[in-house]
Amino acid sequence: MKPAAFDYIRAKSAAHASALLAEDENGRIIAGGQTLMPMLAMRLARPSRLIDVARISELSYIRDEKDKISIGATTRQVMVEKSTLIAKRLPLLHKAIEWVGHPPTRARGTVGGSLANSDPAAEISLVAATLGATLRYVDETGENSISTDEYFIGPMITALPATACLAGADFPVWSEKRVGTGFEEVNARSSDFAFVSAAAQAALDADDKCARIALGIGGLGDFPVRVDIDAAKDQIEKESAVREAIAEAIADIEPLADLHATAEYRQRVAVTLAYRAVRNAVREAKELAYAN
Amino acid sequence: MRTELKINGKSHVVDVEPRKSLLDCLREDLRLVGAHAGCEHGVCGACTVIVDGTPVRSCLMLAVQAEGSEVVTIEGIAPAPGELSILQDAFCETHGMQCGFCTPGMILAAHALLRDNQEPTREEIVEAISGNICRCTGYDQIIEAVALAARRMRGRNAPDQVSA
Amino acid sequence: MSAAPRKFRYISSDRRVLEDRRFVVGKGNFVADIVRPNMKHVALVFSPHPAARIVKVDGSEALKMPGVQYVLAGDELAAAIQPMPNGMPTPEVKRYPLAVGQARYVGEWIAAVVADTRALAEDAAEKVKVEYEPLPFVVDGKEAFKKDAPPVHPAHGSNILLDKTFVWGDVEGDFAASPRKISFSQKWGRSSTVPIETFGVIAEWDAWREVLDVWASIQMPKYADQIAGSMRLPMNAVRVHQDVDVGGSYGVKRGIKQTVLVCYLAKKLNMPVRLIEDRLDNMRGGDAHGPERNFDVEIAFDDSGIIRSMKMEALDNVGAYAGRSPFQLGKPIGAIVGPYKIKSVQYRAIAVTSNKTVQEAVRAFGQSPTNYTIERALDEVAWALNLDRLEVRRRNFIQPHEFPYLIPSGTTYDSGDYPGLVNKVAKHADLDAVYAERDRLRAEGLLAGVGFASCLEPSGGNSAFEPLLNRQNKTTTWMDSCRIAVDALGTITATMHTTSAGQGHETLVATVVGEALEIAPEKIRVSRAHTLDVMPSNSPVGSRMAIMLGGAAFHAANKLKHKMMTIAAHDLGVSLDDLVWNEGTVSGKKNPDQKLTWNDIVLIAHRHYYRMPEDMEPGLTTQHVMQVPNGGKLPTDDDRIQMYPCFSFEFHVVLMSIDPDIGKPEFRRYVIGHDCGTVINPKIVHGMTMGGIAHGIGAALLEEFAYDDQGQLLTQSFMDYLLPSAHEVPKIEAVHQVTPSPLTVFGQKGSGESGYLGAPAAISSAINDALRPLGIKMNSLPLKITKLGDAIAAARAKEAKQ
Amino acid sequence: MKLDIGGEERFDANIERVWEMVNDPAVLQRCIPGCKSMTETGSDQYKIELNLKVASVGGTMEGMIGLSDKTPPSRCRIQVEGSGTLGTGKGDAVFELREENGQVVMKYEGTGDVGGLVAGVGQRILKGVAKHLVGKFFTAFRGEIQKAAA
Structure with missing residues (x-):
């Protein structure tokens, strides 16, 4: 199990990496x-x-930009895991990150790498899809x-275009006061690829009504998807309603x-995991009211 | 490719093919054979070394990528020839191994845990070594070794507790 | 038969394991750590087809690449060597290290490329062009057994390597007389021990001395013999270095095909050649898979749950070649009734070839699947009668006063106290509380179940299954040896004559010799001799080293002690009977001043020959070759045989829960009782027990060499073949009991296998208990999450319909 | 590993044109993902060289492609077989063309069989990747039709 031979070059910036990719279609970041x-x-x-690109230090950051959290592509997963900013402002990613591989792989693995490789069961991709993150990249045409x-x-x-180098991901931060999250995953061993995973984020208003719900499912189809269950928003604490909405929303996905x-x-x-993720998110949001 | 590596505090210059993993470079070019090849695809953890303070899989890292990083291998843990670290001694005390093949990786994973956490719970120990597969022991005596080392290290830092 | 445990000085005391110091600093001497000057590396070309005629192997492109030394295909190799030994009388099932003429499984090695580095060898292996003509294939064992199945070895005529029915006792009579009968089928899935170190071997040929040096990660009886045989070399031209540390084996590190391949290349190229399997080589073509066994069972019993008779059919899908695997159906004969008083047994053992990877000896040598089935039978009887499963086991147990106990298949169990240990476990676990917890979990909406399993660990392995299954084979000698030398300065070196794969053999020998001589084990050096300096050994298989190597070391030490006392008696002019030994000093019983110290005697033996008894050899070297206690006989004409001498006992209690929506089983409690007679080193025994359970958890829940219908092996990497991590192994509580064996020097028995023997059975029992309310039973291992989840969902859907 | 492939594609073209293009090795070579060369070795038999690349995964393959059981302009069978660094692959598909509402509908159905390395280490995503490659083929084929129409 030795790789086939390749050349190696360190890119100085995302733009440099993109230029290098443009030079050689068989290059790989x-x-x-x-x-x-x-x-x-x-x-x-x-x-x-x-x-x-691992050494491009300007791509390694976690920034609070008010309505979003920006994470640089080469930010190590362990930095996300240990970030108090993420824990506070992006709790869904905080919950998900401990499911990514195990400690030694999180020490080297990057947020951008996980997104770029786009495994159907990758947790970071799932959170990005659930929250509707925006991915920034640099290619021949510049920043996109x-x-x-x-x-x-x-x-x-x-x-991603063939010559693109991922620069970062912007995860939206919800402005609502009472936001709860839920993350559920099944796998054979905790470090393995998920069979299925689900991530949910719910915002409740002062009357415990669901103001906003985001739900994503990973491992089910070829890639993680955001699932629309707005139909059940008004009955968010009714299990059958939520399950029904989920089942309907995923009916067209061809499962792996x-x-x-x-x-x-x-x-x-x-369906079960998605329901549980929603339930937990709602529960957590509810508890916040009492804590405040 | 000429690559300068800092291993166990010492600088080494090696000439390696870019495709060579840090693991193979340590073993073949530097003859530091304490890191072992178990799967070469990042699952078993037998190749664990510490890079910039954190345990990583040396099979999932190219030697050329390690330039500029501080690498610590199992050979850099014992304080002197014939002397064991507290953690290594604890592994001997509880017999936290059988065949010894996963042991260096296991010790490095635990070493990093104890540096950050002097009072780990069983769950924290399990999590810290969960990326290192041991096929012999069922982990019981490994977990016991890490807990014992933690106790002893705490004791060393607070001598009044062990004066008895 | 439970003699009071003896008092020991070092035996059973909680001492460190001598080997550990080198491993914690990364200074083990593993085969991949060894470098020989100008050493070359092998990569392999493997078959992507389950069955195909090999039309042509073209290595010309590969040979042109820089750094490439040689490309070897099967035809050249087969012409130069003897086929590898075949334990069964099936001469047409020929096996060579590389496929000859036909590929018989996905992953089979077709060609070997030798190059300056492994990476270059892999580059070149990609350039070897192999032309195949796909052939019909068969992957399922039951299918392979059918008459019209495509034969894996056309020359053999069928896929059947073994099909033998044994009848011990009046089976039909007992069945007729029994008021109740049940039958069930179940399957043990294909998994293995999968050590973290793959197999590796280095060979170097010295043409001037005519010595073939071999370093290997090996655990195998008669390894040097087989190399010499295949290579057509005199055995004294083969030097196997046994001081190589083996990174785990648990049976599978046999590596004869790998070794013969590398030996041939080393000799042919006159260069040291090494093959370290990578994980893919190992998983698909390392020929180290374990049993894959279908069971069909009938049990005859009475209304009180007493089992009178059993009919068991075991069909093992051994893969493409014979290997050691048919014999793994033979060892269970020595404990075919488990710890139970079943009067008569019919056992049909079938081994079939298929287009799957070859099996190798795996921990417990086939006993684990059989125990899984015996224990299932006990559960079934209890469920049929609505009795407590533990109570049914108690009613059927062989009682402590009944030892030595002869089972129908001809083996006598040495000693045991099964109810005693079970009671201790039940008390420790507080069974009422365990059931209460199960019911609480059920009330929470989970599925929950309690599992039980007994297991016997036959230990002290000998080869009795070989003559039983193959009457042409008359091997009954299965010795192990130890030599002890006291040097001129009085220090002690004991030599063992096999490798070690983590079982702590050096500690074992030092402890036993220390015990016998009353000298601290830490002062004794233990060396592992190479095979040109060797005494006979049959390697650490069959849980035999405590009994056999321990026994040999004990006898060699006693011979040494006797010699030293004889020298002292002669020198002091007193009778031997008047002397006592005290930590190496020999003194008069009546007159303690009359004495010789250890160093005095060493001086006499090494330098002062004039003070020695007449005709005594100078120096202080003794040795002992030990035969298996009560072994050494051929089977009787009616197929009865003393299989192994000693029988350890273990009892498992497991509480598990399953989230019914997910299907993932979780451990809630795991308690075992363990009795392996006198424990020589508690740390080692504890570790072996826990490790065996972890391995059993893997076999029960996670691990499988899964094939698809097309004969493709889907689990070639650790991403798909799932080994338990620290998360998957629960905290296990252990209760100990010591029932010494009357057959061994300290009362010790074997301890390497019982965790693996009991865990799969206990886990299956717990899960089936959990699933009972849904009216479903799981009949195969591993019990993967999806299998459980889908079965639960189907049962609930059916329930909802009604 | 068995893979089932099947589906329906619609093209704005006449049936003869589509038939012609499906049977044109130059078109096929441009549409088969990663096809480096396609050399005629006999009637409707071609030797192909592929340089497959799907995201990070890539490898070279050599093999044969053959068209048979032709019923112009509506039915054809395609058989592919090859091996290379990723393992072995075999495919056998039948496609049928029909006209419907002024469009050509291509219905295809077949099975693939993958062996060796990829089957052993990549079974989880194999089906999705195969689907993606089929998709790429039709995207390119549609492009060819548009190009021809233009």
């Missing part, structure tokens, strides 16, 4: 390498050149952005199937 390195070792991936609604297009396949989880399993458990 490496950041933390926690997804790419196994693929290199198995020779599933065989780039001609690796363009290392793309919403997660358009970004994910297949298993490990994204709409593999030896670890059948399509039926994924479809069925997606």
Whole structure:
């Protein structure tokens, strides 16, 4: 399990990385390498050149920008895990991050790397899709952005242009006062790819009415999806209503199937996990009122 | 590719192919063979080393990527030839191993935990070593070793508690 | 038969394990750590087809690449070596390290490329062109058994390697006389021990000395013999270095095909050649899968739950070649009734080839699947009668006063107190509280169940299953050895004659020798000799080292002690009987002033020959070759045999819960009772027990070499073959009991396997208890989450309809 | 590993034109994802070289593609077989063309069979990737039709 030979170059900036990609269509960006390195070792991936962006320090940051949290592409997952800013302002990502690999892979793995590799079951992608994050990238035309609604297009396949280097992700922060989150995942071992996962964020108004609900499901289809259950918004504490809305919303998704989880399993458990994520998010939002 | 590596506090210059993992570089070019190849795809943790203070998989890192980082391997843990660190000694005390193949990675993972957390709970120990697969022990005596080392390290920092 | 435990000086005391110091600093001597000058590296070309005729192997492109030394295909190799030994009388099932003429499973090695580095060898392996002509294949064991199944080895004529029915006792009579009968089927899935270190081997040929040096990550009886045989070399031209530390084995590190391949290349190229399997090589083509066994069982019992007779059919899908696997159906014969007084047994053992990876010996050598089935039978009887499952076990247990106990298949169990240990476990666990907790979990809306499993660990392994399953094989000798030398300065070196894979053999030998000589074990050096300096050994298989190596060390130490006392008696001019030994000093019983110290005797033996008894050899070296206690006999004509000598006992109680919407099982409580006779080193025994359970948890819930219908192995990496991490193994509470064996020097028995023997059975029992309210039963391992989740969902849907 | 492939595509073109294009090796070469070369070895038999790349995953493959059971302009069978660094692959599909509301409907149905490396380490996403590749083929094919129409 030794990779096929490749050249190696360190990019000085995202623009530099993009220019290097433009030079060679078989170039490939490496950041933390926690997804790419196994693929290199198995020779599933065989780039001609690796363009290392891990050291681009201006891409490593977590910034509070009022209505959004900006996270640089080369920010290590462990920094997100330990960030008090994330814990406070982006609790859904805070909850999800401990499900990403295990401590040693989070030490090297980056937020951008996870988004760029776009595994169907990746937790960071799921949170990005759920909250409708905007991904910023640099390509030949300069700085651009793309919403997660358009970004994910297949298993490990994204709409990112061939010469693009991901620069960061902006996760919207909700302005409502009472916002709760829920994150649920099933896997065989806690560090494995999720069979299915669900992330929910709910905002309640002063009367405990659901003002806003965001729900995302990962591992079910080829990529994580945001699921619209607004139909159940007024009955957010009614299990049957929420389950029904979820089931309807995911009816068109063709579930993945593999030896670890059948399509039926994924479809069925997606509803349960999504419901639980919503329930937990609502519960958490409710508790906030009392705490205030 | 000429690469300068800082391993266990010492600088080394190696000439490696870009495709060479840090693991293979440590083992083949520097003859530091305490990090072991178990799966070479990032699951088993036998290749764990500490890079810039954090345990990482040396099979999931290229040697050329390690330039400029501080790398600590199991060979850098014992205080002197024939002497063991408190943690290493605790592994011996509880027999936190059998075949010894996962042991260096396990000790480095625990080493990093104890540096940040002197009073880890069982759950925290489990989480810290959960990326290191041991096929022999069922983990019980490993967890016991880490807990014992934590107790002893706390004791060392507060000598009045162990004067008895 | 429970003699009071003896008092020991070092045995059973909580001492450190001598090997550990080198491992905690990363100074083990693993095979991949060894570098030989000018060493070359092997990469492998593997078959992507489950069955295909190999039309052509073209290595010309690969050979042109810089750094590439050689490309070897099966035909050349087969012409130069002997086929690898085949334990069964099936001469047409020939096996070579590389496929010859036909590929028989996905992952089978077709060609080997030798290059200056492993990376270059892999580059070149991609350039080896193999032309295949796909052939019909079969992957399922029951399908392979059918008459019209595509034969894996056409020359053999069928896929059947073994199909033998044993009848011990009046099975039909007992069935006829029993008021109740039940039958069930279940399957043990294909998993293995999967050590974290893959198999590796280095070979180097010295053409001038005519010595083939081999360093390998090996745990195998008769390894050097097999190398010599395949390589057509005299055995004294093969030097296997046994001081290589083995990074886990639990049975599978047999590596003979890997070794013969590398030996051939080293000799052919006259260069040191090494093959370290990478994880993909290991999983698909390392030939180290474990049993995959279908069981069909009938049980005859009475209204009180007493089991009178059992019919068991076990069909093992052994993969593409014979390997050691058919014999894994043989060892269970030595404990075919478990710890229960079942009077008669019919056992049909079937081994079939299929287009899957070859099996190797796996921890407990086939006993674990069988125990899973025996314990299921006990649960079924209890459920059929609506009796408590523990009570049914108690009613069927062999009682302490009944030892030595002869079971129908001809093995006598040495000693045991099964009810005693079960009572201790029940008390420790507080069974009422365990059931109350189960009911509380159920009230919470979870599925919850309590599981029980007994298991016997036959230990002290010998090869009795070989002559039983293959009458042409008359091997009954299965010795192990130890040599002890006291040097001229009085320090002690004991030599063992096999490798070690984490079982603490050096500690074992030092402890036993220390005990016998009354000298601290830490002062004794233990060395692992290479095979040109070796005494006979059959390696650490079959939970045998405490019994066999421990026994050999004890006897060698006693011979040493006897020699030293004889020297002292002669020198002091007194009778041997008048002397006592005290920590190496020999003194008069009546007159303590009359004495010789250890160093005095060493001086006499090494330098002062004139003070030695006449005709005594100078120096202080003794040795002992030990035969398996009560082993050494051929099977009787009616297929009865003493399989292994000693029987450890373990009892598991597990409480598990399952979230019915998710299907993921979780441990709530895990208690075991363990009795392996006298414990030599408690730390080692504890570790083996816990590790065995963890391994059993893997087999029960997570691990499977899964194939699809097309014969593709879907779990070639650790991303899909799931080993338990620290998260998946619960805290396990252990209760100990010591029932010494009358057959061994300290009363010790084996301890490497019982955790693995009991855990899968107990987990299955707990899960089936949890699922009972839904009216479903799970009949196969591993019990993966999706399998449980989908079954629960189907049962609930059915319930909702009614 | 078995993969089922199937679906329906609609094109704004006449059926003869679509038929012609499906049978044109030059068009196929441009549409088959990663196809580097396609050399005729016999009647409706071609040797193909692929340089497959899906996101990070990539590898080279060599194989054969053959068209058979032709019923112009409505039915054709395509068989593909190859092997390379990623493993082995085999595909067997039948497509049927019909006209409907002024469009050409192409219905295709077949099975694929993947072996070796990718089956052993990538089974989880294989189906999705296959689907994606089929999608890429039709995107390119649609482009060809538009180009021809223009």
